Amino acid sequence: MADLLFHFFSILTIGSAFAVVYNHNAVNSALAFLVGLIGVSGLFVLLDSFLLAVLMILVYAGAVVALFLFIIMLLDMQGGERKKFSKPTAVAALMGSGLLAVCIVTLFQSFGSLYQPDATTVVPVGATLKNYADQLFTTYLLPVQVVGFLLLISMLGVIVLSKKFEGLGDVK
Amino acid sequence: MTIGLNDYLMVAGLAFAIGFAGVLVRKNILVIYMCLELMLVASTIALVAFSRFNGTMDGNVFVFFILTVAAAEVAVGLAIIVALFRRRQTVQVEELNALKN
Numbered sequence: 001m002a003d004l005l006f007h008f009f010s011i012l013t014i015g016s017a018f019a020v021v022y023n024h025n026a027v028n029s030a031l032a033f034l035v036g037l038i039g040v041s042g043l044f045v046l047l048d049s050f051l052l053a054v055l056m057i058l059v060y061a062g063a064v065v066a067l068f069l070f071i072i073m074l075l076d077m078q079g080g081e082r083k084k085f086s087k088p089t090a091v092a093a094l095m096g097s098g099l100l101a102v103c104i105v106t107l108f109q110s111f112g113s114l115y116q117p118d119a120t121t122v123v124p125v126g127a128t129l130k131n132y133a134d135q136l137f138t139t140y141l142l143p144v145q146v147v148g149f150l151l152l153i154s155m156l157g158v159i160v161l162s163k164k165f166e167g168l169g170d171v172k
Numbered sequence: 173m174t175i176g177l178n179d180y181l182m183v184a185g186l187a188f189a190i191g192f193a194g195v196l197v198r199k200n201i202l203v204i205y206m207c208l209e210l211m212l213v214a215s216t217i218a219l220v221a222f223s224r225f226n227g228t229m230d231g232n233v234f235v236f237f238i239l240t241v242a243a244a245e246v247a248v249g250l251a252i253i254v255a256l257f258r259r260r261q262t263v264q265v266e267e268l269n270a271l272k273n
Binding site: 002003006010013014017018020021026029030033036037040043044046047048049051052055056059060063064067068071072074075100107111114116117118119122123124125126131132135136139140143147150151153154155157158161162 | 174177178179180182183187190191193194197200202203205207210213214216223224225226227228229230231232235236237239240241242243244245246247248250251252253254255257263
């Protein structure tokens with residue numbers, strides 16, 4: 001059952017990642033990103049880290065994608081015509097895909113012989129909320145404070161960036 | 173066949189690669205930014221998988237901080253994009269070439 005769910009969520013993640021890249025409309029890309037986040041949080045549930053799965057939905061799907069959709073609709077940009085690929089781009093794409101093919105072939109040749117740790121013997125420590133509290137308020141106390149300060153700074157930065165300055169003249 | 177660490181890492185690597193391809197291929201700056209977020213999310217999959225199969229807590233806590241930083245980053249980045257659009261009236265990266273020459 002867990003294997004089936006893993007395949008379902010990973011296909012959901014990868015497929016919607018493709019959809020993000022290949023959609024011409026930016027709104028469709030944002031919605032595909034939303035679906036991909038659902039897949040990622042499903043993978044997190046399969047990895048026994050339930051808090052992160054919920055946070056993924058709350059923070060990314062709730063705040064980040066909503067913000068993206070707001071900005072996309074606010075800016076109301078046009079699709080823009082496609083330019084033809086230039087010659088260096090074509091050469092680079094050819095070389096890149098060749099390297100990727102080599103990597104994939106090597107990966108599949110060595111796939112059976114790779115060391116694979118067993119999930120059943122390892123205790124899932126990320127599953128309980130108590131462990132998070134324990135870590136965040138002892139070992140990672142300073143990073144928590146720094147991150148709080150970072151959020152404050154970014155809030156101030158956004159306010160300054162979106163403010164119109166009258167007396168500044170035309171700074172290009 | 174049981175699902176192990178390697179399968180999760182494969183998914184994470186694939187999602188990261190697709191996001192990176194999107195950053196290189198797309199011309200719309202908002203979609204490029206979205207693909208950057210996709211790369212960030214893909215790296216969090218790898219971190220959580222490592223943490224789960226290692227039996228330690230640190231990867232999970234690290235992802236927790238990544239989520240916070242990503243939220244702050246998106247807010248600032250989108251504010252910069254809006255400011256850019258107000259000045260230049262475009263979000264296509266080909267036309268944002270003020271630093272060229």
